[in-house]
Amino acid sequence: MLKTLYKIFKTGIVTEPLPQNKTTAFERLGDNCRKIIDARFAGSLAIRQIDAGSCNGCELEIHALNNPFYDIERFGVHFVASPRHADLLLVTGPVSRHMESALITTYNATPDPKLVLAVGDCGACGGEFGCSYACAGAIANVIPVDGIITGCPPTPINLLQGILELLEQKN
Amino acid sequence: MPHKKTHEQFLQLLSTETGFVLDHDLVYERRLKPAATELPNTILLLHLAPQLWQPAAIVANQLQYRFVGIWAQDLSENLELNISLELHGSYLLLRTLIDTSNPNITSFTPYFPAANRLERHTHDMFGINFSDHPDKHRWTRHLAWNEKQYPLRKNFPVASTKAGITPPDNNYPFTHVNGSGVYEIPVGPIHAGIIEPGHFRFQAAGEDVINLEERLGYVHKGIEKIAEGLSAKQLIKLAGRVSGDSTVAHAWAACLALENATNLKIPERALHIRAIMCEHERIANHFGDFAGVCNDVAYTFGCYQLMRLRELWLRLNAQVFGHRLIMDCIIPGGVNVDLNSKNCQAIHQQIISCKQELAELYQLFEENSSFHDRIKTTGILSVEQATQLGVLGYAGRASGHKFDLRHNAPYSPYNKLKIRVPVFNNGDVLARLRVRAQEVLVAFELIAQLLDQLPPGPIQTPWQNPNTTTESIGLIEGWRGEILAFVRINNNGLIERYFPRDPSWFSWPALEQLIHGNIVPDFPVCNKSINGSYSAVDL
Numbered sequence: 198m199l200k201t202l203y204k205i206f207k208t209g210i211v212t213e214p215l216p217q218n219k220t221t222a223f224e225r226l227g228d229n230c231r232k233i234i235d236a237r238f239a240g241s242l243a244i245r246q247i248d249a250g251s252c253n254g255c256e257l258e259i260h261a262l263n264n265p266f267y268d269i270e271r272f273g274v275h276f277v278a279s280p281r282h283a284d285l286l287l288v289t290g291p292v293s294r295h296m297e298s299a300l301i302t303t304y305n306a307t308p309d310p311k312l313v314l315a316v317g318d319c320g321a322c323g324g325e326f327g328c329s330y331a332c333a334g335a336i337a338n339v340i341p342v343d344g345i346i347t348g349c350p351p352t353p354i355n356l357l358q359g360i361l362e363l364l365e366q367k368n
Numbered sequence: 369m370p371h372k373k374t375h376e377q378f379l380q381l382l383s384t385e386t387g388f389v390l391d392h393d394l395v396y397e398r399r400l401k402p403a404a405t406e407l408p409n410t411i412l413l414l415h416l417a418p419q420l421w422q423p424a425a426i427v428a429n430q431l432q433y434r435f436v437g438i439w440a441q442d443l444s445e446n447l448e449l450n451i452s453l454e455l456h457g458s459y460l461l462l463r464t465l466i467d468t469s470n471p472n473i474t475s476f477t478p479y480f481p482a483a484n485r486l487e488r489h490t491h492d493m494f495g496i497n498f499s500d501h502p503d504k505h506r507w508t509r510h511l512a513w514n515e516k517q518y519p520l521r522k523n524f525p526v527a528s529t530k531a532g533i534t535p536p537d538n539n540y541p542f543t544h545v546n547g548s549g550v551y552e553i554p555v556g557p558i559h560a561g562i563i564e565p566g567h568f569r570f571q572a573a574g575e576d577v578i579n580l581e582e583r584l585g586y587v588h589k590g591i592e593k594i595a596e597g598l599s600a601k602q603l604i605k606l607a608g609r610v611s612g613d614s615t616v617a618h619a620w621a622a623c624l625a626l627e628n629a630t631n632l633k634i635p636e637r638a639l640h641i642r643a644i645m646c647e648h649e650r651i652a653n654h655f656g657d658f659a660g661v662c663n664d665v666a667y668t669f670g671c672y673q674l675m676r677l678r679e680l681w682l683r684l685n686a687q688v689f690g691h692r693l694i695m696d697c698i699i700p701g702g703v704n705v706d707l708n709s710k711n712c713q714a715i716h717q718q719i720i721s722c723k724q725e726l727a728e729l730y731q732l733f734e735e736n737s738s739f740h741d742r743i744k745t746t747g748i749l750s751v752e753q754a755t756q757l758g759v760l761g762y763a764g765r766a767s768g769h770k771f772d773l774r775h776n777a778p779y780s781p782y783n784k785l786k787i788r789v790p791v792f793n794n795g796d797v798l799a800r801l802r803v804r805a806q807e808v809l810v811a812f813e814l815i816a817q818l819l820d821q822l823p824p825g826p827i828q829t830p831w832q833n834p835n836t837t838t839e840s841i842g843l844i845e846g847w848r849g850e851i852l853a854f855v856r857i858n859n860n861g862l863i864e865r866y867f868p869r870d871p872s873w874f875s876w877p878a879l880e881q882l883i884h885g886n887i888v889p890d891f892p893v894c895n896k897s898i899n900g901s902y903s904a905v906d907l
Binding site: 200201204205208211247249250251252253254256258259260261264265266291293294295296297298299301302303324325326327330331332333339349350352 | 519528534557611676735901
């Protein structure tokens with residue numbers, strides 16, 4: 198146990214402040230969004246992530262939001278296991294036809310008012326896979342979408358920025 | 369060459385067993401074009417008459433070949449069926465032509481259980497009926513297209529012909545288990561985490577799992593269909609998205625297939641950089657899954673330490689290769705990112721600091737009895753099960769199955785390096801973690817050697833379309849294990865067929881086996897210790 202504690206103290210806190218060079222207003226945006234989450238979501242924004250057909254690249258980067266460098270929970274954002282608990286659906290694509298019904302069911306199971314963010318180039322437009330007998334393409338082809346985060350896959354910083362921008366836009 | 373002898377023995381036995389004379393009508397041999405990139409074993413291709421298919425399975429089974437993969441192609445009047453087998457690091461490709469109007473053939477599954485799902489996939493995509501297959505349920509097809517329609521037939525359009533929303537596949541005939549106190553738990557397709565979709569049907573009594581049946585195919589994206597008609601460059605972009613976590617390995621395997629097919633000699637420097645990328649991918653994924661296993665048994669300290677180390681590697685990737693997951697850095701003919709001395713130094717330094725951290729962390733993990741309590745003897749895959757299912761990579765190596773392409777059939781640049789292959793026999797979650805922990809250290813050694821021996825020179829050879837239709841296979845040891853990519857490209861430089869076989873085809877059935885007798889709450893940790901890709905098998 199002492200060795201574990203020693204390692205914890207030696208590692209210290211690696212959580213980073215938001216980068217200031219992305220946009221000049223980034224810090225202000227972060228502050229504003231924290232305020233929005235406090236005011237509109239009682240301090241916590243619950244996200245349900247849905248893989249509607251992705252290659253799993255986007256999932257790896259969404260996962261990284263929870264690592265100690267990004268620690269998205271400090272902004273009041275956390276991932277939940279059920280759509281019933283969610284304020285926002287973070288959906289990766291392309292929507293495979295085999296996932297179409299499951300995506301719609303999940304969307305309907307999410308209480309109103311709800312937000313939907315399409316993640317990744319495939320979620321935005323179908324990406325490399327496009328529309329075919331197997332794919333319905335963009336998330337917006339299947340459920341209403343409030344915002345898009347492009348990238349293949351988007352980096353954790355892109356994801357965080359996309360979530361914050363959507364909140365400000367909806368405020 | 370003992371390898372060559374092995375296949376001769378196969379031919380002799382096949383001849384003895386069947387009484388067929390091995391002449392031009394029934395079976396003939398021709399070599400796939402010898403590899404430009406020094407693939408040490410040229411692959412022996414045997415054309416067999418359909419009636420020799422079953423005897424071939426029996427003989428291959430007797431000689432203890434390993435099943436590698438099965439795929440087909442629609443040649444309009446005929447359907448061409450291919451099976452790849454391996455023995456002692458030497459590969460054999462069996463090929464037969466089936467009449468499209470009467471597409472029946474015997475199955476390899478009775479002799480090679482590993483062929484089960486791949487044959488069902490081949491049935492769903494081509495309509496080939498495997499007459500003595502023990503499980504004729506559909507696999508890849510849900511309800512996006514109709515029964516008796518086959519997406520990889522030439523007359524099946526790429527665009528959808530079905531209007532409206534695809535209904536859920538509610539009537540799949542799952543196995544049922546009856547008995548006092550037996551209950552069923554349906555899980556998925558959407559799971560309670562940031563993870564790919566698939567359905568698991570558990571039957572349990574109390575806490576113990578009696579049976580698990582997997583139902584995948586949810587993220588079927590038509591990869592094999594949309595690959596048709598792409599250029600070489602476009603194909604590699606698509607190959608990099610077969611499974612995002614294996615983008616380097618799949619892109620490399622597809623490139624190798626293209627380069628073998630066209631005899632393209634690629635620069636030594638590019639090969640070294642590809643291998644460095646592939647080892648980076650291995651390290652990052654091993655860290656990520658190790659963290660996942662810790663998380664699934666509530667060992668938060670281990671989870672966050674390893675997530676931190678993974679992030680450090682992804683950041684190094686972004687700095688050195690310009691992309692955190694190293695996507696789209698491998699191209700036909702080489703790579704599109706060079707390594708300068710500053711970046712080589714950065715990699716060296718990261719290895720040194722990471723090694724020190726791991727020395728501390730591995731000791732803590734090994735000394736933590738409550739961690740061991742959860743993962744020792746959990747999810748055991750026996751050596752026999754692993755052999756029978758042809759399980760590859762760390763999952764196989766934790767169950768005594770010492771096969772690593774980099775060691776058993778080394779391709780350039782690994783043929784110049786000495787590779788240590790860690791093997792354990794217990795087959796439990798702990799053994800799989802120990803294999804992966806060791807593989808990270810091996811990857812450090814390999815990267816250090818590759819950097820030290822990094823040859824000067826260009827990083828690309830210009831890609832040239834072939835003069836005639838040509839084909840080949842690329843084999844790469846990805847972090848999950850052996851990846852096979854088959855590519856056929858025509859004289860216009862357009863892809864006629866692409867088939868990537870991810871090792872997940874064999875680790876998913878292994879999960880169904882190793883969960884028996886474990887408690888339901890241990891399913892996540894068992895699953896994470898195997899971590900099959902959904903995307904790579906749903907294609």
